[in-house]
Amino acid sequence: xxxxxxxxxxxxxxxxxxxxxxxxxxxxxxxxxxxxxxxxxxxxxxxxxxxxxxxxxxxxxxxxxxxxxxxxxxxxxxxxxxxxxxxxxxxxxxxxxxxxxxxxxxxxxxxxxxxxxxxxxxxxxxxxxxxxxxxxxxxxxxxxxxxxxxxxxxxxxxxxxxxxxxxxxxxxxxxxxxxxxxxxxxxxxxxxxxxxxxxxxxxxxxxxxxxxxxxxxxxxxxxxxxxxxxxxxxxxxxxxxxxxxxxxxxxxxxxxxxxxxxxxxxxxxxxxxxxxxxxxxxxxxxxxxxxxxxxxxxxxxxxxxxxxxxxxxxxxxxxxxxxxxxxxxxxxxxxxxxxxxxxxxxxxxxxxxxxxxxxxxxxxxxxxxxxxxx
Numbered sequence: 001x002x003x004x005x006x007x008x009x010x011x012x013x014x015x016x017x018x019x020x021x022x023x024x025x026x027x028x029x030x031x032x033x034x035x036x037x038x039x040x041x042x043x044x045x046x047x048x049x050x051x052x053x054x055x056x057x058x059x060x061x062x063x064x065x066x067x068x069x070x071x072x073x074x075x076x077x078x079x080x081x082x083x084x085x086x087x088x089x090x091x092x093x094x095x096x097x098x099x100x101x102x103x104x105x106x107x108x109x110x111x112x113x114x115x116x117x118x119x120x121x122x123x124x125x126x127x128x129x130x131x132x133x134x135x136x137x138x139x140x141x142x143x144x145x146x147x148x149x150x151x152x153x154x155x156x157x158x159x160x161x162x163x164x165x166x167x168x169x170x171x172x173x174x175x176x177x178x179x180x181x182x183x184x185x186x187x188x189x190x191x192x193x194x195x196x197x198x199x200x201x202x203x204x205x206x207x208x209x210x211x212x213x214x215x216x217x218x219x220x221x222x223x224x225x226x227x228x229x230x231x232x233x234x235x236x237x238x239x240x241x242x243x244x245x246x247x248x249x250x251x252x253x254x255x256x257x258x259x260x261x262x263x264x265x266x267x268x269x270x271x272x273x274x275x276x277x278x279x280x281x282x283x284x285x286x287x288x289x290x291x292x293x294x295x296x297x298x299x300x301x302x303x304x305x306x307x308x309x310x311x312x313x314x315x316x317x318x319x320x321x322x323x324x325x326x327x328x329x330x331x332x333x334x335x336x337x338x339x340x341x342x343x344x345x346x347x348x349x350x351x352x353x354x355x356x357x358x359x360x361x362x363x364x365x366x367x368x369x370x371x372x373x374x
Contacts, residue, residue: 007246011238022238026245027188033248034163036171036190038197041241042204045150045174045187047234049077049120052170052189055199056144058083058118065105066120066148067097068320068340074120074148075321085330086116087322089337093278095291095347096129097121098339099137106141118144123152123162125317125349126180126286127277131157135167150174153181154255155286162286163190170196175240180254180288180354181247183240207231257354258287261361265290265350268365272372273299289317290352297345304348306371312364315349 011022023041031039042048058064060082066074068087075085088105091098102119109115119138121129131147138145145168149155153173155162163171170193175186189200202209207229209215215226247254262285266276275293277285294300300316307314320340322332335341351364 001246001250003249004243004246007242008239011242016238018235018237018239020238022241022245023236026236026241026248029245029248030188031190033251034161034171034190036164037192038190038194040189040191040197040200040204041236041244042187042189042200042234043236044185044234045148045172045176046073046077047204047232048172048174048187048189048200049073049146049148050080051200051203051232051234052146052172052191052196053078053081053083053118054203055196056118056146056169062117063114064118064120065102065116065143066321067122067124068322068337069095069124069318069343070122070148070321071150071318072321072324074122075327078118083117085327087320087332087337087340088119089339090124090343091129092339092343094127094129095124095277095293095343096127097134099130099133101339102134103137106137110141115141116143118146120146120148122148123150123155125277125289125291126151126153126155128152128155128157128162128283131167144169147171150176150179150187151288152286153179153288154251155284157283159282165190165192169193175244180258180286181244181251183236183244186236186240186244202228203231204234205231206233254354255286258352259284261352261356262287262290264361265292265365269368272369274368287352289349291317291347291349293343294346294348300346300348303368303371307364307367310363310367312367313351316344316347317349318344320344 027039027041058081062083064078064083065086065088069090078085088097089101121134147168149162149171152162165171170191173188175181175183191197208225208227210225212220273295322336
């Protein structure tokens with residue numbers, strides 16, 4: 001978009017390429033759009049997860065639970081802090097974390113004195129899991145909640161924007177190039193917790209503060225800065241922030257188009273041997289992805305190859321994290337999350353992006369119908 005190009009050029013013509021005013025402008029607009037008190041922009045969603053877990057006190061010997069049906073970063077970021085990771089199986093209709101499976105696992109974990117410190121529900125494809133039930137369980141069992149909303153920019157839950165955090169301690173978003181908003185690479189943390197916000201803001205810049213009000217030293221020199229803890233270089237640049245802010249202004253248009261595409265897919269596949277992700281009145285997906293589920297696992301590979309021959313690109317989201325060789329080496333057996341593994345064997349993500357034309361979508365739908373008619 002020309003607006004995106006102009007926004008980046010404006011930054012290149014000005015004084016700050018990084019650590020300038022554009023980052024704060026993006027954070028302020030993002031927090032307002034998502035109904036959160038605070039927002040902190042960082043270099044990636046992985047960095048956002050890492051900093052947020054650290055801000056909530058996750059460390060050596062602690063336990064974090066998340067979904068196996070996610071990108072590996074959701075779990076990896078906990079391992080960076082020396083914590084242990086475990087997985088909760090998914091709901092068969094939403095493809096997201098099952099609150100029933102979570103409750104069953106919590107009952108057993110309490111008996112064994114192995115309760116999680118943090119639980120991380122993932123908004124797969126842009127659809128929220130049952131956050132109300134997860135919040136109730138957090139109140140009962142004492143864990144913190146971080147929403148991995150990497151797919152869910154522009155989604156809603158309980159008629160509120162995902163990222164407003166009424167049922168969580170913090171929410172993490174991704175601005176990777178394939179996401180709904182992109183800054184090339186980048187991520188955002190939203191939270192209503194001032195303590196979490198203050199930590200991630202300092203941690204993204206080496207644990208350093210230049211705020212004299214926060215310094216240990218009395219009457220610090222005007223050039224002074226202090227490192228208060230071991231932090232990281234996880235900053236976003238002003239160039240990236242300008243690109244993100246430009247795209248944020250078109251978010252509603254982007255999401256509206258994605259929902260039109262999703263509705264058409266659903267209508268066309270209604271009488272076909274395809275399952276779509278469940279819909280709700282009180283939560284609206286942002287449709288970063290449009291995953292479908294076939295009745296038979298053999299169909300997935302045949303369809304993948306068939307569509308690729310027609311130059312229609314599809315993908316699989318995701319290979320369950322606990323089945324990856326690294327996590328197998330940590331002791332997770334196959335069949336550990338049977339719903340996630342069954343889903344993986346039958347799922348396929350169809351093309352879903354706001355610039356997909358009606359003609360292109362019709363071509364995809366006809367190709368899928370032809371496949372089943374042959």
